[in-house]
Every structure is written in C-alpha cells, then in structure tokens.
Amino acid sequence: MRIFLLALLLAGCASTTDVTTRYQQTPDDSPVQRLLLVAHTPESNVRETWELTCKGIFANRQLTVLLSHQELPLWYEGGKQRILDWAKTHDVQRVLVVELTHLLIDAAAPPAAGNNLNPMDNNADNLQPTWQIGIGGDLKKDSLPDTLREHGAELFDGNGNPLWTGVTVTHEASELTAISKSQCSALKKTLEKQGYL
DSSP states (O other), X not given: OHHHHHHHHHHHTOOOEEEEEEEEOOOOSSOOOEEEEEEEOSOHHHHHHHHHHHHHHHOBTTBEEEEHHHHOTTGGGTHHHHHHHHXXXXXXXXXXXXXXXXXXXXXXXXXXXXXXXXXXSGGGGGOOOSXXXXXXXXXXXXXXXXXXXXXXXXXXXXXXXXXXXEEEXXXXXXXXXXXXXXXXXHHHHHHHHTTOO
C-alpha cells in the first residue's frame, strides 16, 4: 500500500515541461549559495506568482533563493544589465532569467483569421463544422490540441557571464501556478544534472 501511495505522489509531481539546452559553458567548481530568480515580464502579478511558486522548488538548505520582484521591483528601468549588476554587488552566484512575456493567452482574444465563418468572405468554400452531432444526438465540439507554452531561459554567474541558455516547452493548461511548477521543476532538474546548481 505504501509503494502505491508513493508512486501516486510522485506521479502527481511529474513535470510536463521539456527543457532543450541551446548553449552551455563549463560550470566552475565554486559553491552556489545564492540564486536570484527573475521572471522577465511586464505583468507584475505573473512575475510575482511565478517567482514565489518557483522559490519553493529551488530552495534548499544549501541554496538561498532571492526573488527579483522583492529585490528589484522596478528592474525594467535598467533592463537585464541592472539585474546582473545588482547580483555582482550582493554576492549572488547564479541568476536565472525566464522570459514569460505573454505567458497566458487571453481567453477573450478574437479568433484567428482562418476561423472566420462569415459566408461573405472569400474563404467561405473552406468552412469546416465546429460542432458535430453523433448517433444518439450528443453534441460534440471539436477538441483542440494541448497548448504548448515555449519560453526561453538563461543562467548567468555572479559576474554576469552567461553559463547556460535553453528553451522550456510546457504542456499545461492556462493556469499560471501549474505552468510555473512544471517549468521550474524541469529547469532545476536540468541545471542540477549539468552541475550549475
């Protein structure tokens, strides 16, 4: 019974994010004691939620995790260089920046041009039904493919030198906390495996 519960717990924690490494530098052997997490987005609520969610994933007894929305609330004014300069002066060994601009799709956004059902349009010959009635009279809407969320990530050392860059592809619904947990679990696993944390 215990083994079943443990398997169930581990399955619930599995990440649905794939990480692809684009660039990597050989990490140095110096201990990493402080990490600054940076959600690169102008949306302050997205930034705060992502960083707070990811802090619990990265933090451990040997690693103190700092959050950019607390340490540098207005870092956009100086750009990424302002973050790297701050890290140099505050004894931060690693800075992880994840590009989250436009993380969530606005549900109220208008449909794409290819989905226009106006019969007066030139493409009216290519109309496809969006609802189907099966045998028995059940109404079915065509299913949409899972949403893929692709975001760039960069890891810098305490002097502002790039150590690692990659891309995360997350298979999640439009729920920020679930996306954050998935991304950060996969990033942590990748960075630890490659010796950066």
